Amino acid sequence: MFPIAYHPIYKHPLPEGHRFPMIKYELLPQQLLYEGTATEADFFAPGLPDMARVLAVHDRAYVDSLLAGTVDARAMRKTGFPLSEVLVERELRIAQGTIMGAEKALQTGIAFNIAGGTHHAYSTHGEAFCLLNDQAIAARFLLDSNLAKKILIVDLDVHQGNGTAEIFAHDSRVFTFSMHGQSNYPFKKEVSDLDIPLKDGTGDAEYLSLLQDTLPALIEAQKPDFIFYLSGVDILATDKLGKLGCKLTGCKQRDVFVLTLCHSLGIPVQCSMGGGYSPDIKTIIEAHANTYRVARELYG
Numbered sequence: 001m002f003p004i005a006y007h008p009i010y011k012h013p014l015p016e017g018h019r020f021p022m023i024k025y026e027l028l029p030q031q032l033l034y035e036g037t038a039t040e041a042d043f044f045a046p047g048l049p050d051m052a053r054v055l056a057v058h059d060r061a062y063v064d065s066l067l068a069g070t071v072d073a074r075a076m077r078k079t080g081f082p083l084s085e086v087l088v089e090r091e092l093r094i095a096q097g098t099i100m101g102a103e104k105a106l107q108t109g110i111a112f113n114i115a116g117g118t119h120h121a122y123s124t125h126g127e128a129f130c131l132l133n134d135q136a137i138a139a140r141f142l143l144d145s146n147l148a149k150k151i152l153i154v155d156l157d158v159h160q161g162n163g164t165a166e167i168f169a170h171d172s173r174v175f176t177f178s179m180h181g182q183s184n185y186p187f188k189k190e191v192s193d194l195d196i197p198l199k200d201g202t203g204d205a206e207y208l209s210l211l212q213d214t215l216p217a218l219i220e221a222q223k224p225d226f227i228f229y230l231s232g233v234d235i236l237a238t239d240k241l242g243k244l245g246c247k248l249t250g251c252k253q254r255d256v257f258v259l260t261l262c263h264s265l266g267i268p269v270q271c272s273m274g275g276g277y278s279p280d281i282k283t284i285i286e287a288h289a290n291t292y293r294v295a296r297e298l299y300g
Helices: 024-035 051-055 060-068 073-079 085-108 134-144 162-167 204-222 248-265 281-299
Strands: 110-113 151-155 174-181 194-198 226-230 269-272
Touching: 024 281, 051 060, 051 085, 051 134, 060 085, 085 110, 085 134, 085 226, 085 269, 110 248, 110 281, 134 151, 134 162, 134 226, 134 269, 151 204, 162 174, 174 204, 194 204, 204 248, 226 248, 248 269, 248 281
Parallel strands: 110 269, 151 174, 151 226, 174 194, 226 269
Antiparallel strands: none
16 A cells, blocks of 8 residues: 545645646646556545644634634735635645545555645744645644654755744654755744755755765654655756755655665655646656655555
8 A cells, every 4th residue: 555645626726827836736646647656546535634633733813714714815925825715625635634644654654645745834824835734733643642752854845844843843752854945935944953954056966965964863863753754846956946956866866765764764754745846847747756656666
């Protein structure tokens, strides 16, 4: 079993014609099925989460305003989204997909969410296309359900996981690790447990060397019994919103390293896709599909 959370509503968060591309959420499952990396049986459609799980991470007043459609217009502009019931339902289903994926990863070793990686969502507000922090919600669920005791969040999106850092700033059970472009959004960074800011143009060799020098020692020191991996592909040199210089081969080698480490140590891992904004949609799909291909080779 190769659990992958996907729901058709993932691809319909915005009015038609909005500038932010969402087509990858439709094309990626199709590509995985077409090439045989995944089968129909691998996919599961998440429902809506128990709101207690959301409220364990996010402020009640903020969540109530999302559900009622009363979020302040200025606050919504920070998210880049126009507020709608469909958008809020999408965010809730994504969070539930990551919760369910975390549960499934405990059984299968790995699970995916076609969407997710909404790491700019704070406890009290949303930012930068993120309303609810899916991996933070799932991490708190595992802890509150006594399914994990120590969690490591490995955030390798090009943007710092500022919302995740804020949410777990005072929770020693969750260690937040973010390796990101130093001059990328957010321009005012939060403080993760470990931040590695990268200079503009950082390429494959330096990127992989830093990761290889850091992650095994970090796992040894923290001894997590569960890992959340945010596998954003906006580290590519072609990315419109990123400033790093990695190639498709380097991005795939990153996934090989992270997932091989998790597999060899027997640590369950849940992967959310995060960002990817290259001008050519084929580049985005190829980079995201590589993460699944690596996992299929490792986990069968």
